[in-house]
Amino acid sequence: MTNSPLFARASTRRQLIKSAALGSAAAIAAPYVRGAHAAGSLSLGCWDHWVPGANAALTKLCNEWGAKNNVEVKIDYITSQGEKDKLTAAAEAQAGTGHDIMSHRDWNVRIHQNNLEPLDDVVGGLIKQYGPISPVAEYLAKIKGTWRGVPTTVGSQVKPCCSRFDLYQQHAGIDLRDMFPADESKWDNAKISNWNWDTYLDAAQKLHKAGFPVGLPMGQSSDAVDWVGALYNSFGVVMVDAKDNIKINSDETRTALEYLKKLMAVNPPEVYAWDDAGNNRWLISGKGSSIMNPPSAWAVAKRDNPQVAEQCWTHPMPRGPKGRFVGQLPQFYGVWSFSKNKQAAKELLTFISQKESSAQLVEASFGYDLPSFRTMYDLPTWKTVGPPVGTVYGYPPRGDEQTSIAGAPARSEVGAQIYNQAINTVMVAKVTQGNEKIDDVIKWAENELEGTLRA
Numbered sequence: 016m017t018n019s020p021l022f023a024r025a026s027t028r029r030q031l032i033k034s035a036a037l038g039s040a041a042a043i044a045a046p047y048v049r050g051a052h053a054a055g056s057l058s059l060g061c062w063d064h065w066v067p068g069a070n071a072a073l074t075k076l077c078n079e080w081g082a083k084n085n086v087e088v089k090i091d092y093i094t095s096q097g098e099k100d101k102l103t104a105a106a107e108a109q110a111g112t113g114h115d116i117m118s119h120r121d122w123n124v125r126i127h128q129n130n131l132e133p134l135d136d137v138v139g140g141l142i143k144q145y146g147p148i149s150p151v152a153e154y155l156a157k158i159k160g161t162w163r164g165v166p167t168t169v170g171s172q173v174k175p176c177c178s179r180f181d182l183y184q185q186h187a188g189i190d191l192r193d194m195f196p197a198d199e200s201k202w203d204n205a206k207i208s209n210w211n212w213d214t215y216l217d218a219a220q221k222l223h224k225a226g227f228p229v230g231l232p233m234g235q236s237s238d239a240v241d242w243v244g245a246l247y248n249s250f251g252v253v254m255v256d257a258k259d260n261i262k263i264n265s266d267e268t269r270t271a272l273e274y275l276k277k278l279m280a281v282n283p284p285e286v287y288a289w290d291d292a293g294n295n296r297w298l299i300s301g302k303g304s305s306i307m308n309p310p311s312a313w314a315v316a317k318r319d320n321p322q323v324a325e326q327c328w329t330h331p332m333p334r335g336p337k338g339r340f341v342g343q344l345p346q347f348y349g350v351w352s353f354s355k356n357k358q359a360a361k362e363l364l365t366f367i368s369q370k371e372s373s374a375q376l377v378e379a380s381f382g383y384d385l386p387s388f389r390t391m392y393d394l395p396t397w398k399t400v401g402p403p404v405g406t407v408y409g410y411p412p413r414g415d416e417q418t419s420i421a422g423a424p425a426r427s428e429v430g431a432q433i434y435n436q437a438i439n440t441v442m443v444a445k446v447t448q449g450n451e452k453i454d455d456v457i458k459w460a461e462n463e464l465e466g467t468l469r470a
Contacts, residue, residue, distance in 0.1 A: 060114035072379035164347030166387035178305035187218035197405025223281035230297035235437035241342025244421025249335025255425035330409040343418035
């Protein structure tokens with residue numbers, strides 16, 4: 016299950032921000048009692064992981080580092096339900112007091128850039144160690160040439176296909192485990208190239224006819240925005256480019272929307288009302304044949320419907336005319352500019368970003384957590400976790416699969432508005448549910464994009 020946002024009314028949000036700010040200020044004002052051997056202290060506000068045991072793995076790593084460096088480390092795990100983690104970050108930024116290190120999801124680094132310490136030394140060192148970093152992580156956390164956040168392993172995710180290989184084999188004649196075995200060295204380029212959006216549509220139509228439709232959300236939640244954003248990228252759709260040019264009125268957009276008219280016709284009708292848990296429930300129920308999601312649905316199915324879990328296989332997204340793309344949502348750690356122990360904060364972030372640390376975090380999350388470095392995708396968890404063994408091997412982007420985020424390549428402040436307004440999925444709903452003409456929908460999108468640029 017991905018993070019399911021609950022939207023509070025504006026008044027409630029203001030009250031929560033105010034109370035969180037007061038709470039943060041009170042915590043800082045309280046006297047700090049130094050331990051007998053402590054050389055300092057660090058406080059972290061971290062996203063509260065949904066996987067049991069995952070928080071404990073992070074706590075263990077931080078405590079190990081603290082003991083070795085004579086630093087007392089305290090972690091507060093903050094839920095994302097009701098956006099409490101984001102509201103807490105907003106309160107601390109406003110008050111100028113709070114944790115030394117704070118976790119930030121999706122666009123939050125951009126929002127708080129003026130209150131975050133530059134982290135070029137930390138991220139630059141990691142890039143020297145592990146090679147190129149995810150372009151989505153760079154897009155979200157490198158603001159005006161400066162890194163303001165360190166990409167985390169904890170909570171970072173991509174959303175590839177998670178499919179019932181038994182149903183694909185029986186009703187569509189596709190052997191997903193043969194196409195994407197749990198060993199990239201055995202992937203056959205000819206077979207993989209055939210895994211494209213045309214093949215996906217043909218399979219979806221056959222699975223729908225057999226009574227096991229694919230389940231692709233088409234609301235305004237992140238799961239919907241992410242998979243549609245990946246499809247748009249694979250068709251070459253650009254909403255706004257990096258120079259503020261509106262590009263949505265294109266042949267690529269028309270081709271993508273025509274395709275989506277066919278694809279959404281073989282989805283269950285309720286997908287337009289799904290939240291981020293809707294596709295998970297669809298697969299776990301045994302009614303669905305495929306979703307696009309992190310391994311969370313499979314992990315829950317292991318507990319609630321083991322017979323479904325044993326038939327799941329996570330694998331890359333279909334390829335489009337412009338390539339194969341998967342939606343990515345990294346998380347980040349930022350160091351507040353008002354932190355009292357910035358150097359220790361940077362050293363801790365460097366430690367928990369090492370491959371050895373990431374391996375422990377990935378194992379504790381059963382393969383859900385994803386580092387932002389491809390050189391870490393050989394960690395053993397993805398190859399060994401099951402059942403079936405190897406089921407999530409295809410979760411990290413492999414082969415020709417590239418990461419993407421809806422809203423890019425527009426300036427991040429523009430991209431954030433495109434993403435949060437779910438312009439891409441609203442376009443699809445207007446065409447497929449509202450039966451509006453594609454050219455009229457494109458004109459609507461142009462007007463919306465002009466508004467985001469003016470804002």
